[in-house]
Amino acid sequence: MVSRSCKDSAVKITALAGGIGGARFLRGLTQSKKVTREVDVTVIANTGDDIWVHGVRVCPDLDTVMYTLGGGISVERGWGREGETFTAKDELAAYGVDPTWFGLGDKDLATHLIRTTSLNAGYTLSEVTTALCDRWQPGINLIPMSDSRCETHVVVDHPDTGARVAIHFREWWIRYGAKLPAYEFIQVGLDTAQPAPGVIDAILNADLVLLPPSNPVVSIGTILAIPGVTDAIRNTSAPVIGLSPIVNNAPVRGMADACLSAINVETNAAAVARHYGSRSDGGLLDYWLIDHTDADSLGEIEDLGITARAIPLLMTDVDAAGAMANSALDLVLAN
Numbered sequence: 048m049v050s051r052s053c054k055d056s057a058v059k060i061t062a063l064a065g066g067i068g069g070a071r072f073l074r075g076l077t078q079s080k081k082v083t084r085e086v087d088v089t090v091i092a093n094t095g096d097d098i099w100v101h102g103v104r105v106c107p108d109l110d111t112v113m114y115t116l117g118g119g120i121s122v123e124r125g126w127g128r129e130g131e132t133f134t135a136k137d138e139l140a141a142y143g144v145d146p147t148w149f150g151l152g153d154k155d156l157a158t159h160l161i162r163t164t165s166l167n168a169g170y171t172l173s174e175v176t177t178a179l180c181d182r183w184q185p186g187i188n189l190i191p192m193s194d195s196r197c198e199t200h201v202v203v204d205h206p207d208t209g210a211r212v213a214i215h216f217r218e219w220w221i222r223y224g225a226k227l228p229a230y231e232f233i234q235v236g237l238d239t240a241q242p243a244p245g246v247i248d249a250i251l252n253a254d255l256v257l258l259p260p261s262n263p264v265v266s267i268g269t270i271l272a273i274p275g276v277t278d279a280i281r282n283t284s285a286p287v288i289g290l291s292p293i294v295n296n297a298p299v300r301g302m303a304d305a306c307l308s309a310i311n312v313e314t315n316a317a318a319v320a321r322h323y324g325s326r327s328d329g330g331l332l333d334y335w336l337i338d339h340t341d342a343d344s345l346g347e348i349e350d351l352g353i354t355a356r357a358i359p360l361l362m363t364d365v366d367a368a369g370a371m372a373n374s375a376l377d378l379v380l381a382n
Contacts, residue, residue, distance in 0.1 A: 057087040058376065061253040061285075063192075063276075065093045065266025066108040067125040068292055068299060070115035071362045072259040072371065077116060077186050079369020084376055089188040089249040091276075093261070094172070095199035095234060095269035098217050100149050101139060103159035104166055107217070108266065109176055109191060110158060117183025125300075128154040148222040173243045190249070192270045195240040199265055201309075202231040216265060225302035229309035232265060234272055242273050250279040255379060258289035258331070260299060260360065263319050264306035271331075281326060286333045286379045289323060290371060291316040294338040294360055317344040325352035334378050336360065336371070354378070 064073060069090075075081070077088055093108045107126065114120040114128065121127045131152035140147045151159075158179060165175040171194040180189055199216040206227060213233055219225060234240075250256060261267050271277045280287055296315045298304050304314040312322045316337040324330015334354045337344060342357035349355055356378065362368040 057085040058380075059087050059089075059252065059254040060257055061089045061091065061249040061255075062257040062259055063091050063093075063261070063267050063270045064108070064112060064259050065261030066096070066111040067115075068301070068362075069108070069259040069261040069266065070112045070120070071125070072290065072368050073112065073187065074115050075362065075365050075368020075370070076257075076372035079365050079372070081366050081369030082373045082376070084373075084380070086376075088186075089190065089245070089253070091190055091192055091246055091249065091270055093266045093269050094191045094193060095197060095265060096216055097196070097198060098149075098215055100146065100151055100159075101144070103151075103156070103163045105149075105151070105159050106162065106172070106176075106191070109189065110155070112187075112189060113176075113180055113183050113185050116185030116187060117180075119183060127152050131155065146218070146222070149217065150221075171243075173245070188245075188249075190245050191243050192246060192273050192276070193240045194243045195236055197234050197236040197240040197269075197273070199269055200233045200235055201227075201229045202233065203227040203229060220302070225305040229305060232268075232306070232309060234269060237272055240273055242275050246273070247275055247279045250276070250285075251283050253283060253285040255376070256280060256283060256285050256287045257375060258287070258323070260290045260292035260362075262298075262301060262303045262306055263292060263322060264303065264310055264312075277331070280331050281329070287326060287331055288334040288336065288375045288378060289320070289332050290375065291319060291335065291337045291341070291360060293319055293341075295340040299361065315344065316341045317347045320348045320353055320355070321351055327352040334375075336375060336378075 096107045098105050121129045136151045162175050172191045200213040201219040202213050205212045293316050312318050320335045323332045332353045338360040339357045345355045358374045
């Protein structure tokens with residue numbers, strides 16, 4: 048349980064997050080009046096989706112969190128900038144330059160240019176992210192999972208040649224719509240990756256650790272693969288609460304089912320809880336929030352040694368996400 052003193056001061060929360068789902072949950076946590084306590088939030092963002100495109104470094108999940116909490120996100124798409132245009136993308140395609148499938152927006156390009164210039168000048172990704180957040184003021188401490196290059200690739204059968212190949216996750220996700228059966232996910236660079244400064248301390252010193260409803264395989268799972276992160280979650284004195292990204296046996300958005308299938312995990316809330324495991328049995332979770340439509344799984348999850356509750360988990364707006372976040376706080380805040 049979170050100590051009583053946290054009722055009179057900000058609750059220190061560390062969240063691991065991917066892109067759209069994680070960002071929308073975090074917006075509810077930090078900006079909705081449904082959250083009745085003051086919170087001090089650190090977000091450890093997935094960088095496994097990061098990719099070089101046309102000579103610039105793109106960090107999709109970092110940017111989605113930054114834009115969403117900073118008020119610059121495209122509300123309709125959930126990624127990229129509001130009022131975005133794609134003139135540069137169209138001009139590059141007219142030159143016949145690949146990749147043509149990546150939606151590099153004109154406003155977004157400014158962020159990537161600044162990031163790339165700074166990285167080339169010797170600054171770390173953590174330092175660059177802090178500088179970019181100075182403009183957007185997302186109201187959180189946003190840090191990448193690692194300053195090292197660690198990119199997720201997907202092993203598939205090439206659609207043209209049939210050869211077994213590894214392609215970048217973004218190509219599998221965007222170009223092929225995750226329709227190519229995935230045999231394996233590989234984090235290129237993981238063997239030398241280290242957690243970014245502040246990552247481990249943020250987990251160990253938190254009052255509460257949250258696993259938002261992000262993809263459990265290629266978002267949360269990629270962060271957990273960074274050396275030291277999983278051990279820190281197992282060893283922190285803070286309670287660990289996860290929120291299911293699966294509602295009524297289907298992903299809320301995106302293609303998490305295709306990712307879960309690749310690691311032989313069924314697409315349901317109880318199976319994802321089992322995948323994370325109970326902290327009492329060497330896993331990660333103390334608590335697991337599932338959607339009320341999956342309430343018949345509560346007993347199965349409790350049998351794993353994980354305290355489970357069923358609440359509405361569809362983030363239809365900021366306050367719906369805020370209500371989810373407040374339910375998580377209610378679970379662990381001492382009376």
